[in-house]
Amino acid sequence: MKHGKRPTRAQKIRIKSLGLNPDNWLVVKDCxxxxxxxxxxxxxTRKIGGQA
Structure with a gap:
C-alpha cells in the first residue's frame, strides 16, 4: 500500500466538498x-472519479 501525503490547500477544499474532514485524510493519487x-x-481508501 502506498503512503499518502498531506493535502495541499486546493486538495483540502476538494476533500471538504466531498463531505469528508481533510484533517483525517492523506492524498495517495491526484490526477x-x-x-x-x-x-x-x-x-x-476512497477513489473519487474515473473508472472504479
Missing amino acids: RECFQVVHKVSGK
Missing part, C-alpha cells in the same frame, strides 16, 4: 481522471 485518498487511522 486529472481520479482522486484517491486514504484515511489516517483506519487505512480505508
